[in-house]
Amino acid sequence: MDISDIKTIEHDVIVLGAGGAGLRAAIECSMHGLSTGLVCKSLLGKAHTVMAEGGVAAALGNVDSRDNWKVHFRDTMRGGKFLNNWRMAELHAKEAPDRVRELEEWGAVFDRTKTGLINQRNFGGHRYPRLAHVGDRTGLEIIRTLQDHGIHQGIDVYMECTGLDLLKDGDRISGMVAMWRETGEFVIFKSKAVILATGGGGKAWKITSNSWEYTGDGYGMAYEAGAELMDMEFTQFHPTGMVWPPSVRGTLVTEGVRGEGGILVNSEGKRFMFDNIPDRFAPETADTEDETARWLEGDKEARRPPELLTRDVVARAIRKEVKAGRGSPHGGAFLDIASRRSAEDIQKKLPSMYHQFKVLAELDITEEPMEVGPTLHYFMGGVRVDSDSQMTCVPGLFAAGECAAGVHGANRLGGNSLSDLLVCGKLAGEGAVKYLESNKDEINLDENRAREIIRAATDILNRESGENPYLIHEDLQETMQSNVGIVRDDELLTLGISGIDKLWNKFKNVKADGASQFNPGWHQAIALRNLLITSEAVAKAARLRQESRGAHTRVDYEGERDEWLKVNVVIKKSPDGTMSVEKVERGSPDPELERIANLSIEELEEEVQREAGQP
């Protein structure tokens, strides 16, 4: 094959992925005059961000003026069980308000308070109403705003184009090989910087809120290019996915339902979250029905209902009820908003949930409770990056959003993903700008490597016979669902790892039928490599971490262990091609940040008020 037959497109920077993080990064790059190419697997505006429902967390203080970046930071660290990268959590909390205001500057229309400011709602783990939102379609508002702003910035958008692998010139990045999904033709993007914004890898599980796009492409590509993955064991199971009918099992039910007062009950009608309040959160959580009722009416003295505990806690509690035989008919728990809010309120505040249940489950949520259960939702871990520049250990390679690790530690708070996208997307853009300023010399394309990448893809079509990609994927989903789920132990994880190993062998002989044009079987087969790297990384990191922290629960190692707070699990490809899984010391936190995170909420509120000049 002659590589000169393949079209080469040159840009200063290539952004892979056009969700919130990718779009925000691309906007930043082009604002600074970089020639920017934005490559995405789907049509523009269809990325996962569009599905985000509840809101974007930012300490604007519009609804409760006591809010401040320090409280948002403290909430984020506590939610992440202190495994978050301290500096990233700080940047995130400090910059989120400006990123939200900037969206308004670009045309976003958030719901308003009575005085005409951006309204904010309650969400799990957030001390105050903090989530700027638009009903329950906040992600749509954000992606459309970024999209409509971005298209006038001179960004070149390459839609329905799959990134295959990265190219390097020596140690540093020199571009990427990709494939047009429509024609099956290959293309080489030549660029000194690549920003990965490819989201997570939820499609490795059977029950997930993620779409086909979430195949861990960024993880696989970064890993193959020599970058490191971190915290991969922390996979968030969102407590409330649909459980019925089977075809929509896993589809997200927004935490906004609980933010608006929705309660969880078991088949005996018991509000079981009262029995599941962890000690760390007990002083800040209501312990009677009466107190939660006062909270719902807006009493600022009342503590938050236990349904709004962090996602890891709620997901485990639901699982426990189901295991104990107190689940709903289809194996979940009941989520009831109908008895808490008027039908009119529900339709106004949660329109897409109303519509989703009405159409897909033939259930009216203003009259009946929903059935919900845990669904794989989000990767806290990901590509290991520098906190300020978002650059990996590979010069010129950046990552942002769900694809990167650090902000969320062991568990992410709802609403902190949309803010992460905006804050870290911008940081990655700035990082790329700075990198290009100090790397002006020419780069060369590694044609041999490009040829290898293309051959790996075409072999799948050219094989006489082989394994069905859909079946390998199904097997992988079964393996991850049964062995690398919410509750883990050494035996299960070892079983999972050997299952993944067998699938690696099958993958070597995967075969897709048909031609190269818009061939979903072929696309699935190509995505399998990234899914397998992602799955192997999650399972191996989970087996190494012998404690239970946040979203990672080990029945054989219960509770958080101090020695494990000191390390991250870091994964990279060894020179011999095997996966290296190691503990890496985290270093000591900035003393001021550590102080803020460890203050009691009363002490911190007093400090914030004092600083604001109030008695």
Place this chain on the structure above:
Amino acid sequence: MSLRNFQIYRGDGTVGEMKSYQLEIEKGMVVLDVIHRIQAEQAGDLAVRWNCKAGKCGSCSVEINGKPKLSCMTRMNEYAEDETISIRPLKAFPIMRDLVADVSWNYEQNKRITPFKPDPSSKNESGDYVMMQEDIDRVQEFRKCIECYLCQNVCHVLRDHERKDAFVGPRFMIRLAGLEMHPLDMQDRIPDVKNSYGSGMCNITRCCTDVCPEHIQITDNGIIPMKERVVDRYYDPVMKLIGLIFRRK
């Protein structure tokens, strides 16, 4: 469980045919599930676009028994058990392959629209924009649009008369309405609404409103007010007179 018959378009823009498939249907399935099942079991290379599978992204638009719909939100129990279900790509746009249509024309239209520009004087002393909820309700209705292009697909101007050169279509009429009615925006797009985006082409048959999965009142709340603003500007005799007087001065 019941065995059902399907006819699915296979081919590209030039050569193609309706092919027959049979599938066992389980309770609760939507049409997109059927397509996926056929893809996995019978036709590994059947091309279809989809993402969220919950009616939020607008990717899986097709024509089911002639009606433009989101396949992820169309339940199988809407159809009689003995009914053969036909699934085709959107008709108003070129076929790429199987059920996937080339909707790139829509992205070109969006790029033509003058972007949002806020009025800095709408900020309060703390630097926050102030907008009242009642003033943004109508804009938020248009911003519910998920860009499924079902409205574009049924618009007579685009579908039957193929006048994509003359009219941006309902999707972009409500995008324009959303910008024109945005309390902070200070651009004037009315001359373009008339001359360049072709508001006069729409003859208000409301087909677009009928197919909108977000139930946006495209015609009544979006297109008609835009047409009225054009009329007020260009065809109102009183305004015309005032215009003439001022010109004489």
